Structures are given as structure tokens and as C-alpha cells.
Amino acid sequence: MIIQILLLSGLVIFSILAILLKDLLKAALSLAVASLFLGIIFFRLGAPYAGVFEISVVAGLITVLFALTVALTRKDSEVQEARLTRLVFPLFFIIFLIIDALVMKSFLQQVPALPAGPETGTFGEVLWKSRTFDLVAQLGVILAGVLAVLALFRKKEEDKDE
Amino acid sequence: MSNLWFLYVFFSALLIFTGIYCLLTMRNLIKLFIAVEVISKGVSLVIIATGAVKNSILLAQSLAITYIVVEVSLVATALALIINIYKKNKSLDIRSLSKLKG
Structure with a gap:
């Protein structure tokens, strides 16, 4: 613990x-x-x-x-943050910590979480058989990310050509 | 086990609070993205801790991995966007993005 x-x-x-x-x-x-x-x-x-x-x-x-x-x-990327931001943070953090400690336990008793039941099989079986759709979605997300990065930097190359 | 669950959820709530505070108060674009990362750490901690406590760790693990993949894709795209914004505005201040005054 x-x-x-x-x-x-x-x-x-x-x-x-x-x-x-x-x-x-x-x-x-x-x-x-x-x-x-x-x-x-x-x-x-x-x-x-x-x-x-x-x-x-x-x-x-x-x-x-x-x-x-x-x-x-x-270079030249200094951003002037508001002065109070860092000074006030500990105060807000302590207030939230106290609220968190007081409220969270009763909150957890009310919120239904994942159903409790023994899992069978290995991680590989769960990932590749039960969650196959997640993997397809992951491929989609990776592809979307790659295409987005390519698109963002392609724009710059076009500017150079001009 | 309930105490253990409380402990993890308690700390992940602190992480999420820290991230949201930064998102609301800071002006640097990279800092804002670091805040998004901190929030996502809190969320993945909740997923895994709940899975461990409720005996669904394999399912929770596969969800966490999916979440991490999404997170990486998001970060790569957003950082590329930030670099483009910097090249255009020569600043990382979010206030420089609000050019539409109306």
C-alpha cells in the first residue's frame, strides 16, 4: 500500500x-x-x-x-502567462484535494462500474477475439493521424514551391 | 479492494483536476497539450484500476491500449498543427489565434 x-x-x-x-x-x-x-x-x-x-x-x-x-x-516562443496562475494553483489544488477526499468514496459506491466476473483466457484472446473491432478502429485512427500530419506538412511544401 | 479502488480514483481525479486547471488558465499551446496528456493519464489510470479491482483486467488492458493509440495519434496531429500555427503567427500564445473580433 x-x-x-x-x-x-x-x-x-x-x-x-x-x-x-x-x-x-x-x-x-x-x-x-x-x-x-x-x-x-x-x-x-x-x-x-x-x-x-x-x-x-x-x-x-x-x-x-x-x-x-x-x-x-x-525562438521567440516565450508566452507571458498570467502571474496569478501559478500562485493560485496550490490553493485550488488543496481545496479540490479536500473535496475529493470527502466526496469520492460515497460517489464510488453509487456509480456502477464494470460487472464483476472472472475473466477466462489470455490477454491475446481478449484483444484479438473479443475486441477485434477496437483493433480495426485503431488502424483507422493511426491512418487518420498519418494522413492528418501529411496534409499539415504538405501545405507548407506547396508554399515553398510558390 | 474498495479502499484500493478509492485510492486510485482519488489520485486520478487529482490528475484530471490539474490538467483541467492548466487548460483553463494557461496560454501556451504546448502547455495546453501537456495538460491534455495529464488528463489522459488520469483517465487511463481509472480504466486500469477499475479493471484490476473488478476482475476485468484483460478487458481494461485492451481498452487502455486502444486509448494510448488514440492518444498518440492525437498528439502527433496536434503537435503538427501547433508547429504550423507557430510558423504562421510566430507565437505560441492562444490569444494570437483570436483574430476575428466581432
């Missing part, structure tokens, strides 16, 4: 750092560390495949994408 609390605290702390740090590269790296914590939590919850995806894809690939974007937009 203590290790779980430590891991979850690490996840929340690094996520907050990712939001509050002014340097965008450090923020992206904090996000990667938070993903690492989340991946470890997934492993401990008995979800190794989701953990592997979280660490390799989110902590790895997305961090690279963020770092690349920061590098490409670094």
Missing part, C-alpha cells in the same frame, strides 16, 4: 511539475517521468501490456514529439 501511494504521489507530483515548470523542455521531461510512474503502476496492477505501451509509446515517443516541437518553436 505504501509503495502504491508513493508511486501515485510521484505520478501526481511530476504531472504538476510538467504543468507548472516554465521551461517547456523540462515540462516535457517531467511528463515522461510521470508516464514512467504510470507504467510501473500498470505493471503492479497486473496490466503488463498496458505498462509496456505506456512506457515505450507515451514516455518515449510522445516525449520525443514534444521535445521536437519545443526545439522547432523555441
Whole structure:
């Protein structure tokens, strides 16, 4: 229980750092560390495949994408944030934390979650047989993402030709 | 098990709150996207924790993987969009996007 609390605290702390740090590269790296914590939590919850995806894809690939974007937009990209934003955050966070602690338990008792029943088979069987439609949708999403990125950068090339 | 579920949902609510706070208050486009990432971490934590507590971890895992794939696709597209916006406006400030005054 203590290790779980430590891991979850690490996840929340690094996520907050990712939001509050002014340097965008450090923020992206904090996000990667938070993903690492989340991946470890997934492993401990008995979800190794989701953990592997979280660490390799989110902590790895997305961090690279963020770092690349920061590098490409670094020059003159300082954005003046409102001063109060960072100062007021701890206050709001503590208020929400208290409300969360008071309300969440009774809320969880009222919300119906996934039906409890023993699962049979392996992860592969569930993913490839029960959730086949999800996989087709994933292919569609990946294709849409690739086409969107190609379309966004093609526009720039046309501008160059002109 | 209920206490464990409460613990995970409690922390994921904190993550989602942090992300929403950033979305509402910050002006840097990349920061806003980092906030979306933080919210998505909270959501995937809820999915996996609920699956683990309710003995549906295999289903929850497949849903989480689907969610991660969608997230990556979204991030790639949005970051490409942000780079294009920066090249056009020379700024990452969301206020520079509101050119239509009406």
C-alpha cells in the first residue's frame, strides 16, 4: 500500500511539475517521468501490456514529439502567462484535494462500474477475439493521424514551391 | 479492494483536476497539450484500476491500449498543427489565434 501511494504521489507530483515548470523542455521531461510512474503502476496492477505501451509509446515517443516541437518553436516562443496562475494553483489544488477526499468514496459506491466476473483466457484472446473491432478502429485512427500530419506538412511544401 | 479502488480514483481525479486547471488558465499551446496528456493519464489510470479491482483486467488492458493509440495519434496531429500555427503567427500564445473580433 505504501509503495502504491508513493508511486501515485510521484505520478501526481511530476504531472504538476510538467504543468507548472516554465521551461517547456523540462515540462516535457517531467511528463515522461510521470508516464514512467504510470507504467510501473500498470505493471503492479497486473496490466503488463498496458505498462509496456505506456512506457515505450507515451514516455518515449510522445516525449520525443514534444521535445521536437519545443526545439522547432523555441525562438521567440516565450508566452507571458498570467502571474496569478501559478500562485493560485496550490490553493485550488488543496481545496479540490479536500473535496475529493470527502466526496469520492460515497460517489464510488453509487456509480456502477464494470460487472464483476472472472475473466477466462489470455490477454491475446481478449484483444484479438473479443475486441477485434477496437483493433480495426485503431488502424483507422493511426491512418487518420498519418494522413492528418501529411496534409499539415504538405501545405507548407506547396508554399515553398510558390 | 474498495479502499484500493478509492485510492486510485482519488489520485486520478487529482490528475484530471490539474490538467483541467492548466487548460483553463494557461496560454501556451504546448502547455495546453501537456495538460491534455495529464488528463489522459488520469483517465487511463481509472480504466486500469477499475479493471484490476473488478476482475476485468484483460478487458481494461485492451481498452487502455486502444486509448494510448488514440492518444498518440492525437498528439502527433496536434503537435503538427501547433508547429504550423507557430510558423504562421510566430507565437505560441492562444490569444494570437483570436483574430476575428466581432
